Amino acid sequence: MNGLVDGFTKTFGREPEGVWVAPGRINLIGEHTDYNDGFALPMALPRSLTIAAARRPDGLVRPYSLRFPTKDEFSLVGLAPGEVPDGVAYQAGSLWTLLDEGYEIGGLDLLVGSSLPAGSGLSTSAALCCATILAATGLYGEEPEPTEVARMAQRAENDFVGVPCGNLDQSAVMLAERGRALFLDCRSMETEQVPFDLAARGMSLLVVDTRAPRRLAGGAYAQRRRSCAKAAAIVGVRSLREVGAEDLPEVLAELPDESTRARVRHVVTENERVLETVELLRADRPREIGPLFTSSHLSLRDDYEVSVPEVDTAVDAVLSAGALGARITGGGFGGCVIALVENDHVRPCEQMVLAAFAERGFGVPEVFTALPSAGARRLL
Numbered sequence: 001m002n003g004l005v006d007g008f009t010k011t012f013g014r015e016p017e018g019v020w021v022a023p024g025r026i027n028l029i030g031e032h033t034d035y036n037d038g039f040a041l042p043m044a045l046p047r048s049l050t051i052a053a054a055r056r057p058d059g060l061v062r063p064y065s066l067r068f069p070t071k072d073e074f075s076l077v078g079l080a081p082g083e084v085p086d087g088v089a090y091q092a093g094s095l096w097t098l099l100d101e102g103y104e105i106g107g108l109d110l111l112v113g114s115s116l117p118a119g120s121g122l123s124t125s126a127a128l129c130c131a132t133i134l135a136a137t138g139l140y141g142e143e144p145e146p147t148e149v150a151r152m153a154q155r156a157e158n159d160f161v162g163v164p165c166g167n168l169d170q171s172a173v174m175l176a177e178r179g180r181a182l183f184l185d186c187r188s189m190e191t192e193q194v195p196f197d198l199a200a201r202g203m204s205l206l207v208v209d210t211r212a213p214r215r216l217a218g219g220a221y222a223q224r225r226r227s228c229a230k231a232a233a234i235v236g237v238r239s240l241r242e243v244g245a246e247d248l249p250e251v252l253a254e255l256p257d258e259s260t261r262a263r264v265r266h267v268v269t270e271n272e273r274v275l276e277t278v279e280l281l282r283a284d285r286p287r288e289i290g291p292l293f294t295s296s297h298l299s300l301r302d303d304y305e306v307s308v309p310e311v312d313t314a315v316d317a318v319l320s321a322g323a324l325g326a327r328i329t330g331g332g333f334g335g336c337v338i339a340l341v342e343n344d345h346v347r348p349c350e351q352m353v354l355a356a357f358a359e360r361g362f363g364v365p366e367v368f369t370a371l372p373s374a375g376a377r378r379l380l
């Protein structure tokens with residue numbers, strides 16, 4: 001944080017009035033279920049994004065970054081989707097949402113620092129939107145509830161940036177707690193903090209950032225979303241959440257093609273896997289969730305078709321080195337793999353991934369362990 005405060009002072013010639021932090025997230029299980037009103041189980045990462053901020057009297061926003069040298073700025077007056085450079089769209093969208101919802105905010109100097117690898121599916125964009133909303137409302141004196149921040153951060157992405165994401169990432173960023181996983185019902189928005197103290201159990205969660213370029217991610221994500229909505233309409237339900245595992249054979253028989261059937265099969269079985277995982281964690285049997293991770297991965301690979309060779313290679317490598325379970329996490333088409341491993345398997349899993357990537361000629365992935373961490377908050 002000191003580097004960020006110094007950077008702010010150097011960049012803007014004055015001290016920041018506050019500093020906020022928002023973590024990245026991984027989703028333990030429940031993938032592509034949020035926009036189907038289903039269940040998910042994310043946790044916050046120890047890696048995060050921080051924003052130092054101070055008010056300005058002139059309605060101008062200077063959203064600079066420690067990592068990127070670009071110096072795009074925008075005015076809050078007449079702010080509208082499509083009219084700011086892409087690099088500042090998330091922050092502009094966050095402030096636009098606040099203004100649109102009647103928050104009285106003004107100009108800002110902002111400096112962003114981050115230990116999150118951008119573009120790796122760890123929700124840097126949700127962290128950026130949440131931190132921006134927290135900074136603006138924290139400084140201008142009207143602080144919304146965390147669930148409201150999450151909702152507005154999602155709206156910024158949906159309505160301003162044009163990304164049709166669900167509410168998983170923003171909820172995780174805002175509501176996650178240390179040592180716990182966040183059980184999220186994306187229909188009612190009810191949450192439950194589920195014990196997930198891996199350190200006390202001699203286990204680790206390994207994250208492999210495959211660094212695979214996220215090819216076609218935006219278009220393919222929107223297309224998956226449309227298939228689910230279309231399937232729900234054919235079956236006559238509001239969302240695929242309404243379809244239980246027991247209804248699946250009957251529902252599949254109503255659908256017109258194999259691809260739509262596969263998408264629905266994934267969503268319905270994935271919701272079941274989240275519920276089973278939560279049951280096991282509540283019963284203090286965390287080791288047993290491993291196989292559910294792996295079946296989730298197979299479902300995402302074969303039925304939802306959001307995996308890529310780098311991701312499958314990482315999953316196979318950690319499983320062959322003794323991981324209890326492994327899966328792709330996040331939207332897919334690249335990004336990260338998570339694996340549940342006993343502590344003494346961490347090194348062998350890491351080595352197996354590095355060797356498998358080298359053998360396939362893929363770029364060097366980053367492998368790290370992560371404990372469930374705290375959600376977004378003010379630091380200073």
Ligand code: GLA
Pocket residue numbers: 027030031032033034035165166167168169330331332
């Ligand atoms: C991305 C989206 C989320 C969610 C996941 C898939 O991370 O931003 O809303 O749909 O993909 O589970």
